[in-house]
Amino acid sequence: MSGASAIxxxxxxxxxxxxxxxxxxxxxxxxxxxxxxxxxxFLKTTELxxxxxxxxxxxxxxxxxxxxxxxLSLAAAAVNLVFGSLIVWAITRYTFPGRRILDxxxxxxxxxxxxxxxxxxTNLYAExxxxxxxxxxxxxxxxxxxxxxxxxxxxIGLPFVVRTVQPVLEDLDKELEEVAATLGASRWTAVSRVxxxxxxxxxxxxxxxxxxxxxxxxxxxxxxxxxxxNVSEIAPLLIVIRLEEFRYADATAIASVxxxxxxxxxxxxxxxxxxxxxxxxxx
Amino acid sequence: MNIEVVNAWKRFNDFTALGGxxxxxxxxxxxxxxxxxxxxxxxxxxxxxxxxxxxxxxxxFDGRDASLRSARERNVGFVFQHYALFRHMTVFxxxxxxxxxxxxxxxxxxxxxxxxVNRLLDLVQLKWLSDRYPSQLSGGQRQRIALARxxxxxxxxxxxxxxxxxxxxxxxxxLRRWLRNLHEELxxxxxxxxxxxxxxxxxxxxxxxxDKGRIEQIGTPEEVYNNPQTSFVNEFIGESVxxxxxxxxxxxxxxxxxxxxxxxxxxxxxxxxxxRPYEMSIVSPDxxxxxxxxKRVRGLGASRRAEIALHYGxxxxxxxxxxxxxxxxxxxxxxxxxPRNYRVFPALA
Amino acid sequence: xxxxxxxxxxxALAVDRAQERPGIRRRRGANDDPFVVKWAIILVAFxxxxxxxxxxxxxxxxxxxxxxxxxxxAAITEPVAVSAITLTLTVAAISVVLNTVxxxxxxxxxxxxxxxxxxxxxxxxxxxxSVSPVIAGLVxxxxxxxxxxxxxxxxxxxIKIIFALPGLVLATVFVTFPFIMRELIPLMQEQGxxxxxxxxxxxxxxxxxxxxxxxPNVKWALLYGVLLCNARxxxxxxxxxxxxxxxxxxxxxxxxxxEILYNEYQFQASFAVATLLAGxxxxxxxxxxxxxxxxxxxxRP
Numbered sequence: 001m002s003g004a005s006a007i008x009x010x011x012x013x014x015x016x017x018x019x020x021x022x023x024x025x026x027x028x029x030x031x032x033x034x035x036x037x038x039x040x041x042f043l044k045t046t047e048l049x050x051x052x053x054x055x056x057x058x059x060x061x062x063x064x065x066x067x068x069x070x071x072l073s074l075a076a077a078a079v080n081l082v083f084g085s086l087i088v089w090a091i092t093r094y095t096f097p098g099r100r101i102l103d104x105x106x107x108x109x110x111x112x113x114x115x116x117x118x119x120x121x122t123n124l125y126a127e128x129x130x131x132x133x134x135x136x137x138x139x140x141x142x143x144x145x146x147x148x149x150x151x152x153x154x155x156i157g158l159p160f161v162v163r164t165v166q167p168v169l170e171d172l173d174k175e176l177e178e179v180a181a182t183l184g185a186s187r188w189t190a191v192s193r194v195x196x197x198x199x200x201x202x203x204x205x206x207x208x209x210x211x212x213x214x215x216x217x218x219x220x221x222x223x224x225x226x227x228x229x230n231v232s233e234i235a236p237l238l239i240v241i242r243l244e245e246f247r248y249a250d251a252t253a254i255a256s257v258x259x260x261x262x263x264x265x266x267x268x269x270x271x272x273x274x275x276x277x278x279x280x281x282x283x
Numbered sequence: 284m285n286i287e288v289v290n291a292w293k294r295f296n297d298f299t300a301l302g303g304x305x306x307x308x309x310x311x312x313x314x315x316x317x318x319x320x321x322x323x324x325x326x327x328x329x330x331x332x333x334x335x336x337x338x339x340x341x342x343x344f345d346g347r348d349a350s351l352r353s354a355r356e357r358n359v360g361f362v363f364q365h366y367a368l369f370r371h372m373t374v375f376x377x378x379x380x381x382x383x384x385x386x387x388x389x390x391x392x393x394x395x396x397x398x399x400v401n402r403l404l405d406l407v408q409l410k411w412l413s414d415r416y417p418s419q420l421s422g423g424q425r426q427r428i429a430l431a432r433x434x435x436x437x438x439x440x441x442x443x444x445x446x447x448x449x450x451x452x453x454x455x456x457x458l459r460r461w462l463r464n465l466h467e468e469l470x471x472x473x474x475x476x477x478x479x480x481x482x483x484x485x486x487x488x489x490x491x492x493x494d495k496g497r498i499e500q501i502g503t504p505e506e507v508y509n510n511p512q513t514s515f516v517n518e519f520i521g522e523s524v525x526x527x528x529x530x531x532x533x534x535x536x537x538x539x540x541x542x543x544x545x546x547x548x549x550x551x552x553x554x555x556x557x558x559r560p561y562e563m564s565i566v567s568p569d570x571x572x573x574x575x576x577x578k579r580v581r582g583l584g585a586s587r588r589a590e591i592a593l594h595y596g597x598x599x600x601x602x603x604x605x606x607x608x609x610x611x612x613x614x615x616x617x618x619x620x621x622p623r624n625y626r627v628f629p630a631l632a
Numbered sequence: 633x634x635x636x637x638x639x640x641x642x643x644a645l646a647v648d649r650a651q652e653r654p655g656i657r658r659r660r661g662a663n664d665d666p667f668v669v670k671w672a673i674i675l676v677a678f679x680x681x682x683x684x685x686x687x688x689x690x691x692x693x694x695x696x697x698x699x700x701x702x703x704x705x706a707a708i709t710e711p712v713a714v715s716a717i718t719l720t721l722t723v724a725a726i727s728v729v730l731n732t733v734x735x736x737x738x739x740x741x742x743x744x745x746x747x748x749x750x751x752x753x754x755x756x757x758x759x760x761x762s763v764s765p766v767i768a769g770l771v772x773x774x775x776x777x778x779x780x781x782x783x784x785x786x787x788x789x790x791i792k793i794i795f796a797l798p799g800l801v802l803a804t805v806f807v808t809f810p811f812i813m814r815e816l817i818p819l820m821q822e823q824g825x826x827x828x829x830x831x832x833x834x835x836x837x838x839x840x841x842x843x844x845x846x847x848p849n850v851k852w853a854l855l856y857g858v859l860l861c862n863a864r865x866x867x868x869x870x871x872x873x874x875x876x877x878x879x880x881x882x883x884x885x886x887x888x889x890x891e892i893l894y895n896e897y898q899f900q901a902s903f904a905v906a907t908l909l910a911g912x913x914x915x916x917x918x919x920x921x922x923x924x925x926x927x928x929x930x931x932r933p
Binding site for chain 3: 014015016017018019022023025026029030033034035036037038040041043044083086087089090091093094096098102104105106107108109111112113114115116117118119120121122123124129130131151154155158187212215216217218219223236237239240243246248251252255258259262263265266269270
């Protein structure tokens with residue numbers, strides 16, 4: 001039957017015209033905009049000797065920058081995981097005034113340009129800012145410290161967790177919890193043993209997406225970071241600095257490390273999403 | 284228009300959808316392609332339409348190779364199983380699409396298109412819906428609009444894929460009759476795909492029974508029903524009671540006892556005896572080696588059925604046959620079975 | 633749907649219970665959390681969003697008007713600001729058009745045909761999402777910058793890509809590459825090819841089929857993709873920052889202009905320009921909500 005024509009070893013002749021030309025244009029366009037430029041990065045990296053590459057990547061400043069980027073991204077993603085889950089729970093399970101506004105607000109970090117978020121957060125948490133002024137007497141400095149970077153990364157990562165988990169929790173069959181309840185499980189047991197395992201892949205995916213986004217983030221961070229080498233200098237900023245110093249080799253080497261890291265992350269995310277679909281699909 | 288399919292082959296990866304199919308359809312005929320899912324009937328229909336291309340073999344329209352003309356040029360009316368109505372167009376625009384898509388020099392003026400679409404909507408009795416969108420129609424209405432749209436280009440071949448498949452039972456029956464009448468009125472050759480034998484037998488002039496990418500039998504409804512040529516057709520069409528027997532020395536045997544059954548032309552080995560439920564008589568156990576016990580009688584009036592356990596070695600084979608009015612049968616009675624009419628085919632493997 | 637409570641099944645029971653435990657009108661269903669837990673979660677959700685999202689947004693507008701309306705309008709009408717706005721609009725317009733045209737072509741090729749390696753191609757399309765914007769800018773510097781692969785050749789023929797409009801467009805197209813395609817491809821795959829087949833059997837040409845059948849069927853999704861693509865194109869900072877060269881009045885887009893003003897301690901002017909982009913974000917979200925209801929409701933115009 002025609003319906004059985006699953007993804008084939010080759011394309012079947014089709015009555016719908018234009019495969020050759022549209023596929024040709026697609027591959028050309030993808031190559032010109034994405035593949036060739038990314039390949040150029042790796043090509044430039046190969047111009048470095050291995051010793052030189054290792055020397056650049058393992059220099060203190062680079063290591064500190066990478067450690068800062070990955071460490072704070074991890075922390076921010078973890079915070080988003082916790083608060084994102086609570087927010088999703090509130091939106092999907094409760095009715096309360098302002099629920100739809102709450103839902104709409106989640107997307108602001110997606111839509112708000114990073115530079116705008118950057119200056120707004122910096123100003124807010126500066127010592128004379130609305131929040132900074134409250135925190136200063138407690139001896140807490142946010143703007144121009146790693147804590148500031150963390151705040152910015154929490155801001156941009158939140159929607160990833162919420163929007164990944166939300167559809168899964170919405171689709172979750174509430175009968176499962178009800179069955180657990182009829183079997184004598186306490187509410188907490190029902191949630192932790194029935195709901196949590198089901199949405200677990202989605203939680204992980206959201207966490208990984210927030211983490212991946214945070215690692216590469218630039219615009220919202222550089223204003224609030226203070227950008228002190230070895231202390232509050234993120235890896236993307238170091239790339240830009242090296243580029244402005246015309247130290248292309250350094251910039252390229254750091255970039256290729258980050259790119260490989262994000263490809264690995266992408267791979268993990270893809271795998272998680274497939275796993276998640278399989279799990280939820282099996283319900 | 285005559286349609287001729289000559290030795291068509293079509294594979295999807297490892298799946299052979301059509302394994303050498305040949306078929307002739309006479310101009311003006313209404314033919315049903317009948318078979319279970321995966322039998323290749325839809326693929327055959329799509330090959331005739333030009334939506335799929337056979338790897339080997341040919342489709343001819345009036346003797347001419349149709350592959351020289353693309354699907355766009357074949358002027359074939361096609362009704363999809365799920366109608367494929369253009370969801371963003373009104374009913375009117377859907378029906379007018381084919382007329383408006385013609386090359387400029389062949390296109391009718393807009394008023395003529397209007398008249399024609401209205402005539403078609405009259406034909407399918409849905410003119411009052413012309414400003415609706417497909418999502419606002421019922422299944423039966425969509426079906427008829429899809430048909431009107433296909434007829435707008437004045438096709439000489441009308442192809443329908445499971446035309447009644449997605450409809451509920453009552454609408455189904457109505458539309459069957461209506462399609463038959465429509466076909467009579469129009470100068471078209473029609474082919475429709477179905478997995479429902481009642482539909483095929485009731486509507487079609489001829490039925491093409493397919494299984495596993497091959498044609499099992501072609502014939503009028505009477506022929507395929509009363510005179511099935513293969514074991515598959517026998518099982519697929521109509522109800523049958525199947526009794527496994529053995530042919531040995533040109534005699535049919537039931538547990539080595541000879542049965543009074545004609546098995547000429549069959550080789551020695553296992554075979555199946557096919558009997559329609561109403562062709563099986565209940566007789567005295569002395570008259571036949573087929574011994575059975577009556578288990579249950581159910582139903583009322585004309586449609587009374589008897590569940591009968593045929594003693595078959597250690598186990599029983601439960602058959603269901605029409606229960607005779609007279610002589611009255613009793614549950615638990617020990618009886619003999621005797622087919623009045625039957626067919627025998629060698630058992631597969 | 634929550635489980636029917638005992639009261640719903642038997643109203644008399646409700647009276648009993650109300651008498652039994654005064655003040656509690658309704659017994660909790662199996663899926664209802666305790667009152668305290670529910671409101672604690674809601675409170676935390678609001679507090680978190682207020683702290684991290686609402687307050688920063690309000691701050692943008694408050695700071696922008698901190699020196700009065702005149703200063704606000706002066707900041708967004710000064711020539712350098714106007715040229716940044718114009719440049720941003722130009723870059724976004726070119727990027728959106730390119731991504732729309734090629735997005736439609738790619739979606740047609742990927743969604744309407746069966747071929748080997750389809751899912752791999754779809755993941756390649758998504759690739760720019762996982763690349764840091766800084767790296768997105770860097771790769772074009774490595775290709776077209778003075779020390780880049782094509783740098784000398786471009787310099788010799790006096791073509792400027794980096795530190796000029798083409799570089800800005802390239803970087804923006806890179807970061808917005810997947811937005812439109814990823815809206816179109818799943819929808820077009822889901823819609824299948826039957827309507828196109830029907831159109832072709834009715835005698836329509838390939839182009840007519842595309843314009844009259846395929847495009848109308850995906851128009852809301854396309855608009856949705858364009859909206860998101862445009863928002864990102866106008867707001868893009870990292871990638872554009874790397875290829876721009878920050879030439880005031882020439883290669884400074886709005887986000888870059890905001891950065892420069894901020895670094896020069898012209899906070900109020902910086903926030904004034906930022907309100908334009910924040911406004912864009914809010915409009916985008918409202919339009920997005922509208923389109924989502926549209927897409928969700930079905931495909932009738």
